Amino acid sequence: MRAQLRQKRNFAIIAIVLLTFSVLIGKVNAQSYVTRWAVLVSGTIDCEVRSTQFDTQFMYHILVDHYGISEDRIYYLHANMSYPYRGVDAEATKNNVRCAIREWLAHNVSSHDWVFIYFTSHGYYGSDGARGDPTDETDGDDEAIQLDTTSGGINYYWDDELREDLALVNCWEMFIVVSTCFSGGFIRDLSATNRIIMTPTTEDQWSAGDIDGDEFCEWDEVFMDALHWYVDGNDTKWLNEQIYHNTSEPLFWKYYPDTPDTKQDCFMSMWEVWNFAWRHDDGKIGGLDCPCIDDNGDGEPTYRDTSGNLIGMMAETPWTST
């Protein structure tokens, strides 16, 4: 009788060990077979924020040249079609942007793929009752991304519309950055358990364009610097910050006193990237930027959930390597 019990216990232990291994191996396999896709949108030709035109250029360079994402897996839409920016697929009209998500992305992406969507433009807001769900905004306003292009004129891509379009994309994990004024208002609309959403400001705050004159919007600049983290041979922590006019010549080098890789594990998580951007965002001066993150699907633009617990479990998962 005792021998039978021992046999059952050993069997249970072996089963648990095997089950644990299979789950871990499955997870590793799932991650190793992840295909990465991206949609980049530079949304305005307004000269006041010409920096938005270079934000996406630098992001494109980072994704292609540093993260090895194939150019044919990036759909790049740009407002200014009068300049031959590298890699641009289409003008950033509202119709083209929606097609890029609803058609190109939704049809190509599979359920184990990773998707990155990046908007940089002017922000806008309007009465919640005018479109989509008329009661989904606690502040009474929908938010929008302004799409102001060379030939398409001015149009607005509303948060309700983006939510509808993203619902068609079935992927493993989605990382969304909306960098506009009032962009925190997108979090409530786009929040889901498999999504990380970052914005440089809240739904009722403005966001800074280029303050230091290096042609990048402030939050985007430090966010991309974290992605583009570089430590030179002497182990001083310089970040390569370059304007990418179809050239690889760096025009700016900026020194940061710390590193995005706070865990010192040579891997950077979105949580580390977001924290680095928080620490160094010049746009926070004067009460402009107020960066937000959501990664637990609760729709709250904070790093704590409704119970007061720190979030970041999903964002802490390393996906970027140095």
Place this chain on the structure above:
Amino acid sequence: MGEPKISRNHVIIVVLSICLAVSLFFNGYLAWRLQTLTGESSSAFTFLWSPEEQGITSDWLQMNASFVWDENDLYVVVKINYTALRGSYLGLVFDRNENGKIDYQSMDDLPYILFMDNTTYPTTALLSDGRLAMLKMASIPSNDTCIFDLETGYTFTMKFPSLMRHLGNKLVHVVFEDVESGVAKKFVVKRFSFG
């Protein structure tokens, strides 16, 4: 029979007197207002930058700034002899919190910005180099105006209702920037007391 005739003359005299008095009153009021607008309460300044001191134009850049009080309203007219039609703005920051200095990155001395297309921002920030921060929202229509002339350049006319008439400190920060210049950061800054 004679009483009505005297009475009619009296009436005419009284009416004419009243008209004269009213006319004199308004003439006196207008004269006083004119004196107020062009007298002690107004001030004008001229600033010059050599081509080496500014990268906006290859000639000398001149800024004429006039400050005129109309009771509690302040009118500011700033002329810049920059004759290229470019995306640009004029920024003004007053020492609203009366701490004797213009505060950077502060909501107390809230900067005002007027773009050359007669638009503005609801808010912005004064940067450490003297420029104003650009925002990721489209600028909105302003009640103030900017007129561009190919021969004389830009004329920004702004009204600040009920602004700091009571303040002893009339410190102002004025900045003009060509925002299309991008990395080159072409701008001029002047800080002075206008009263």
